[in-house]
Amino acid sequence: MVRRYLLSRLLQGVIVLFGAVAISFVLTNVIGKPADVLGGPYLTEEQRAALNAELGYDRPLLPRFLDYLQGVATGNFGTSYRTDDSALALVLNALPNTLVLVLLALVVAVLIAISLATFSARHREHRLDRLLRRTIGVLQGMPEFWLALMLILIFSVQLALFPSFGFYSPSSLVLPAAALALPLVPTLFRIFRGQLLDVLSGDFVEAMRARGLSERLIVYRHALPNTTGPSATFIALQLGHLIGGSLIIETIFSWPGIGNLTISSVQARDFAVVQAVIIVVAAFYVLLNLAADLIVMASDPRVRVGVS
Amino acid sequence: MPTYTLPRTPQSAEIYADISRRGALRLGAAAGLGMTIGLPALTGCSLGSTPASRPSSTPPARPTGVLRVANNAEPQTLDPTVATNIADVGILMHNVYEGLVQYRGDTNELEPLLAEHFESSPDAREWIFRLRQGVTFHDGEPLTSSAVKASFDYAKASRGAYGYFLPDGATYDDSDPTVLRITTPTPFPDMARNVSVQKIISPKLIRAGATSIKRSPAGTGPFRFVSYRTAQSVVLEANQNYWRTGSGPYLERLEFLIIPDPDGRISALRSGSVDLVLKVTPTNSLGLRGDQNIVVTQNNSWTTSKIFLYTKTPPMDNLKLREALSYAIDRQALIKSILRDVGGESNDSWVVPGLYGYHEPATTYPYDPDRARQLIAESGLPTPISINLAYSPDVGGPGEQLAQAISGMVKEVGIDLTVVSKAGGELGKVHTSPGGNPRPWHAMLGGRTFITGSAAHCIALQCLERENQLEDPRLADLGKQVLNTANGPERLQLFADVEQRVAELAPMVTLYTEVALHAHRNTVQGFVPPQDGLLPSYGSVYLAG
Numbered sequence: 001m002v003r004r005y006l007l008s009r010l011l012q013g014v015i016v017l018f019g020a021v022a023i024s025f026v027l028t029n030v031i032g033k034p035a036d037v038l039g040g041p042y043l044t045e046e047q048r049a050a051l052n053a054e055l056g057y058d059r060p061l062l063p064r065f066l067d068y069l070q071g072v073a074t075g076n077f078g079t080s081y082r083t084d085d086s087a088l089a090l091v092l093n094a095l096p097n098t099l100v101l102v103l104l105a106l107v108v109a110v111l112i113a114i115s116l117a118t119f120s121a122r123h124r125e126h127r128l129d130r131l132l133r134r135t136i137g138v139l140q141g142m143p144e145f146w147l148a149l150m151l152i153l154i155f156s157v158q159l160a161l162f163p164s165f166g167f168y169s170p171s172s173l174v175l176p177a178a179a180l181a182l183p184l185v186p187t188l189f190r191i192f193r194g195q196l197l198d199v200l201s202g203d204f205v206e207a208m209r210a211r212g213l214s215e216r217l218i219v220y221r222h223a224l225p226n227t228t229g230p231s232a233t234f235i236a237l238q239l240g241h242l243i244g245g246s247l248i249i250e251t252i253f254s255w256p257g258i259g260n261l262t263i264s265s266v267q268a269r270d271f272a273v274v275q276a277v278i279i280v281v282a283a284f285y286v287l288l289n290l291a292a293d294l295i296v297m298a299s300d301p302r303v304r305v306g307v308s
Numbered sequence: 309m310p311t312y313t314l315p316r317t318p319q320s321a322e323i324y325a326d327i328s329r330r331g332a333l334r335l336g337a338a339a340g341l342g343m344t345i346g347l348p349a350l351t352g353c354s355l356g357s358t359p360a361s362r363p364s365s366t367p368p369a370r371p372t373g374v375l376r377v378a379n380n381a382e383p384q385t386l387d388p389t390v391a392t393n394i395a396d397v398g399i400l401m402h403n404v405y406e407g408l409v410q411y412r413g414d415t416n417e418l419e420p421l422l423a424e425h426f427e428s429s430p431d432a433r434e435w436i437f438r439l440r441q442g443v444t445f446h447d448g449e450p451l452t453s454s455a456v457k458a459s460f461d462y463a464k465a466s467r468g469a470y471g472y473f474l475p476d477g478a479t480y481d482d483s484d485p486t487v488l489r490i491t492t493p494t495p496f497p498d499m500a501r502n503v504s505v506q507k508i509i510s511p512k513l514i515r516a517g518a519t520s521i522k523r524s525p526a527g528t529g530p531f532r533f534v535s536y537r538t539a540q541s542v543v544l545e546a547n548q549n550y551w552r553t554g555s556g557p558y559l560e561r562l563e564f565l566i567i568p569d570p571d572g573r574i575s576a577l578r579s580g581s582v583d584l585v586l587k588v589t590p591t592n593s594l595g596l597r598g599d600q601n602i603v604v605t606q607n608n609s610w611t612t613s614k615i616f617l618y619t620k621t622p623p624m625d626n627l628k629l630r631e632a633l634s635y636a637i638d639r640q641a642l643i644k645s646i647l648r649d650v651g652g653e654s655n656d657s658w659v660v661p662g663l664y665g666y667h668e669p670a671t672t673y674p675y676d677p678d679r680a681r682q683l684i685a686e687s688g689l690p691t692p693i694s695i696n697l698a699y700s701p702d703v704g705g706p707g708e709q710l711a712q713a714i715s716g717m718v719k720e721v722g723i724d725l726t727v728v729s730k731a732g733g734e735l736g737k738v739h740t741s742p743g744g745n746p747r748p749w750h751a752m753l754g755g756r757t758f759i760t761g762s763a764a765h766c767i768a769l770q771c772l773e774r775e776n777q778l779e780d781p782r783l784a785d786l787g788k789q790v791l792n793t794a795n796g797p798e799r800l801q802l803f804a805d806v807e808q809r810v811a812e813l814a815p816m817v818t819l820y821t822e823v824a825l826h827a828h829r830n831t832v833q834g835f836v837p838p839q840d841g842l843l844p845s846y847g848s849v850y851l852a853g
Contacts, residue, residue, distance in 0.1 A: 081385075094539060254568065256537070256540040
């Protein structure tokens, strides 16, 4: 039964991927052709058409799409006309940089959120708790790009502590990861806090208190682990959102990830690369969803029973 | 055998006296001789401190240090026959590749480069380029006439933009390895100016094919290509075997760090993470001028900003309406309020002032709203006249502010101008479509770069006919004569006639000559802002200390 469930999810994933391939192909092809950019202002329409023909953009959309589909099925995502490199290779080269950034941001956000949520839950309705909840709301209202620019101005331009662009050393990670992580903290904080408060009001916690266990032991040893199951799904899905959200941050910090690659490829009408980015990100998102389902199944016996 | 009348160098040129154009495009500020601020190491980007260094007025004896340049965008391509942006051809030309001739640093005079001597027959049908001897490409191949011919053939066949600057139907005689003779079926007086934009590529690389040219550029320039990492950097290193002695390269390494965000580039410069930023915005330049560690240079470029009027798209086919538009726009106000006074000259020439072929027309359109109203009344068009003006936010710059301000100005004289925002590609496609094609808007806000330093290539490309839909037998005839007349006083008069005819037909409103603003740390010395605003050379640059 579980195997059938997984197969059905995989099939859904394949359908989603096909949709991503089709939509990315059509959308990227309606925004223009490479010669519009490559030709600069010097080419006439005829010369532009000749250049497009040279690059293979003179054929109708459907036959090109069918060829593309066949290529994708065999792992050939096309070639970047700018470098003649495989589009997939370019994306897979950039993906680790994005993943490093996004994972670090997620870890930082989770650690901060858990720490604050634990403090807040343990001191519920204390004035410090109220202050914390109000302050953290302000953080949520900050746009990512604004926060990124502020971080650059303070920590790079004024204090000269961290680089403001590129990925040349571990210190390059600090500012972009902070710019991605901080806006995520309020949402995670609320989820963890809510989960923790639920767990702390449970009967088994009352029983432990009645046995005389210390509050610290109850929270860290017993309550926190019980919040991980539901939160894990949310965190896994956040990873997908963060990859999308990293586009702006990567641009501001000139981060050599897929966000930056996407922007430059769109500007250059390097369609093969744009399409490869969309498909790879879609595949990643499908896998994350599947992983989230598996985590829930593994951590909650009730879900396993439901599936069966 | 034709008689060659040209001297060996332009300094003593006779016929080339007319190629040696004005001195009006002088450089703004020279590169900073500087303050005592050193450079942080790039690797690791440890930005905590900027070690002090002493200003140096002499370049180092051997290539030293790393210059980090903020590259405005990802290179579109590293194929030099296709690249047209400052982010790609700005890296390649003058640094990796060189041409047969070039414009002398702070003037607009042609001077020999890989060709030590060039000359043409009096009728401009035959050109001779005598090549320097002992020059080798980065891959060890020698510079020969066959190598130059191979580069020209490749450029002509590549369908990139530069092939169109070379003559059609030319025959190349490369029987003497040190001399290239080019014979053209019709006079080609602009050969020397046009080959100034042609990069001479290693023949070995051309034989290896287009992919190799994109991946591992190899020319004769002061820097060798090392690497290109997508979304990160393009790295060059000093060419230790550079043929020129005593003129660089002085830098051991050049790193072009790709920073597409304009504010990101400024932050990087302020923090010392990069040493040089090209083409900063006027607003950013004003902020940078207050920083004692930074030098801002300013010079006129070879680009004019203008409103192209589509003269076959009613009601823009009405000459009086076009004239009224010209009178109704207060260009000085635009420069003052939108460009924050950081703008170039404003006049009524369709060519950048001072370039070869420029001649100030007698017909001018000073700001005169009353005259504009009078012309609108004479036009016979019902008022308010509705037109739309397209611009693209993709190209950067103050396009939208300019368009909105212009809309407000022309409203005062009875023209209801709607501003339309379009993608750059779509705008370009419409703009360069055949002149007879219907246009979805009446005018376009844009610019024109005279990349060869002359008005002639634009006449050859029939810019006015295509871009402005201008059909005028007199202008067409003048254009033909310009292209078929050898350089000299007669040709200059023809250019002046073209200027006057264009001004009379009012197919555009020339707003101003664009000013190129560049900024660098004051440790950077020897930087000469490119007079075309596009192609800097780093061969003369060195770092203080």
